[in-house]
Amino acid sequence: MDRGCLAVVFDLFGTLVPAYPHHAVLTEMAAVLGMDMDRLSFIAAFVEDTRDRRETGQFESLEENLRFICDRLGREVPQDRLHDAVRIRRDFTRASLTPREHALSTLGELRGRGLGVGMISDCCEVVPPAWRESPFASHVDVAIFSCEVGVKKPNPKIYQRACDALGARPSRCLYVGDGGSDELSGAVGVGMEAVLLAVPGEEGIDPYRPGAATWKGRTIGSLREVLDIARR
Structure with a gap:
């Protein structure tokens, strides 16, 4: 130096x-979105496929990111479920x-x-x-x-x-x-x-x-x- x-x-x-277990909160989000059976696909889409776009602000919001993933996986998810998933992530972030x-x-x-x-x-x-x-x-x-x-x-x-x-x-x-x-x-x-x-x-x-x-x-x-x- x-x-x-x-x-x-x-x-x-x-x-x-401290480091935190990503998969725990993502599993909870997947459950709220009704994707228990597609949990691994949801996690892969969130962590790998859309991460760069999310972290560089290319999605206007986390809700838009989740909607994009749900649409790509062929799932129609009610707006209130999307709001719940966003809330889980926000609460987890604050606690982290x-x-x-x-x-x-x-x-x-x-x-x-x-x-x-x-x-x-x-x-x-x-x-x-x-x-x-x-x-x-x-x-x-x-x-x-x-x-x-x-x-x-x-x-x-x-x-x-x-x-x-x-x-x-x-x-x-x-x-x-x-x-x-x-x-x-x-x-x-x-x-x-x-x-x-x-x-x-x-x-x-x-x-x-x-x-x-x-x-x-x-x-x-x-x-x-x-x-x-x-x-x-």
Whole structure:
């Protein structure tokens, strides 16, 4: 890192908050939509087939995304069922934004040292309002949501946007993530130093971390370790 660290940018899910089982909430949503027998098809359509469109804001809403999936699977679903499925996802998202151990204290200490603190999340439109109601909002200087900016990790533009907003060159920024969305290689690609957070006991909870298994760079097991790396 050139002449010390000026800012630290964190991933959200699996990093600032613990990893969570995607399939549990998706199974509940499928049941509400009357797709118990098509549960696996629904999950595949949500997680794989429409994820990029949802997380880059190409669907106007989560409800539109769910309607698209239902139509493609040949299911007519009443409007109230769609509303219920959206509510389940919103409630789950709010509950998921519980800071992991040492998260808020680490963010506070970094800012106390004069470092900028940012967050980048690949997410759909239910996350930004939940974030703004969460304890994180007052601890982070810059929050970038893929659904609002139209690009997601590992696109270089989303990292550069965070660095620009923090007023620091990528070469003086540290990126911390759990390896989802190939985020670590994306951060390195724009010149940031990247660190994998691999918390003991969370292996296998989230199957969508393509970068974690192949990462050869620095790895930490607790957010507190960021404080030893991020030095001005």
